Amino acid sequence: MTGSSATPVVTVDNLTKRFGEVTAVDSIGFSVAEGSITALLGGNGAGKTTTLSILLGLLLPTSGSVTVFGEDMLRHRYRVLPRMNFSSPYVDLPKRLSVAENLTVYAHLYGLDRIPERVAGVARDMEISPFLDRPTGTLSAGQNTRVALAKALLNEPRLLLVDEPTASLDPDTSDWVRGYLESYRRRTGATILLASHNMAEVERLCDHVVMLHEGKIVDRGSPAELVTRYGRHTLEEVFLDIARDRRSPGDRRAAGDGRDGNVLPAAQ
Ligand SMILES: Nc1ncnc2c1ncn2[C@@H]1O[C@H](COP(=O)(O)OP(=O)(O)O)[C@@H](O)[C@H]1O
Numbered sequence: 001m002t003g004s005s006a007t008p009v010v011t012v013d014n015l016t017k018r019f020g021e022v023t024a025v026d027s028i029g030f031s032v033a034e035g036s037i038t039a040l041l042g043g044n045g046a047g048k049t050t051t052l053s054i055l056l057g058l059l060l061p062t063s064g065s066v067t068v069f070g071e072d073m074l075r076h077r078y079r080v081l082p083r084m085n086f087s088s089p090y091v092d093l094p095k096r097l098s099v100a101e102n103l104t105v106y107a108h109l110y111g112l113d114r115i116p117e118r119v120a121g122v123a124r125d126m127e128i129s130p131f132l133d134r135p136t137g138t139l140s141a142g143q144n145t146r147v148a149l150a151k152a153l154l155n156e157p158r159l160l161l162v163d164e165p166t167a168s169l170d171p172d173t174s175d176w177v178r179g180y181l182e183s184y185r186r187r188t189g190a191t192i193l194l195a196s197h198n199m200a201e202v203e204r205l206c207d208h209v210v211m212l213h214e215g216k217i218v219d220r221g222s223p224a225e226l227v228t229r230y231g232r233h234t235l236e237e238v239f240l241d242i243a244r245d246r247r248s249p250g251d252r253r254a255a256g257d258g259r260d261g262n263v264l265p266a267a268q
């Protein structure tokens with residue numbers, strides 16, 4: 001189902017983004033298989049949002065290339081944007097417009113047809129129908145996240161980019177959002193690339209993980225492969241190893257430090 005042998009939907013090659021002195025993204029390369037849910041996993045400042053913004057054409061890279069649906073994103077992004085969308089809790093919709101007005105404005109911007117039906121459809125999917133007429137600025141964080149996702153689903157994207165889908169949500173709403181993303185992928189065969197620092201989320205949802213630390217890819221693989229390779233029980237433990245700059249068990253043995261990696265060391 002994940003189509004790993006097919007042409008990737010996204011290919012990033014040797015991508016670098018510098019903001020003055022800061023190298024936010026440092027020569028990274030990865031691809032996203034069609035129909036997969038792939039994660040960019042990393043702590044604060046790892047370069048996840050910067051990478052997603054470049055994929056969307058919102059930021060220009062310092063160097064490197066990005067191909068989406070076989071098109072060079074830096075030259076022909078308007079050919080592929082209609083098949084993409086993104087959702088981020090950090091992008092505010094105009095607060096005084098009602099939820100329905102915001103969704104309608106975006107549907108027009110996307111050049112969609114049957115706009116009232118589409119707005120009603122995504123509102124039903126995201127369970128936001130009861131507050132379509134409320135000013136967007138009066139919504140709770142959980143409601144806002146669902147409205148942002150509704151906006152991202154308006155054009156039924158074949159490639160959905162999601163930045164921190166469950167940041168600031170309670171566990172119940174987080175679980176519901178994760179379940180929705182899974183069912184959207186299953187129902188439509190769409191490809192999802194999500195940025196997250198939530199290991200449990202990534203472990204549950206993702207087929208493939210690209211681990212970022214300080215702008216660099218430090219490892220990649222399926223959650224199960226990574227857990228096995230590091231001799232750990234959970235992706236969270238793997239992540240702590242990497243974030244604290246420890247090495248895989250093979251490297252540790254080669255360096256003669258004796259730990260077998262089965263016990264998570266005390267926090268440092
Ligand atoms: N517009 C910007 N100007 C300067 N530095 C930025 C800008 N955007 C991001 N950065 C820096 O780039 C690095 C990566 O940021 P970001 O991609 O937002 O990380 P993440 O989403 O993984 O938390 C951080 O050090 C951040 O401070």
Ligand SMILES: [Mg+2]
Nearest residue numbers: 048049050163
């Ligand atoms: Mg971010």
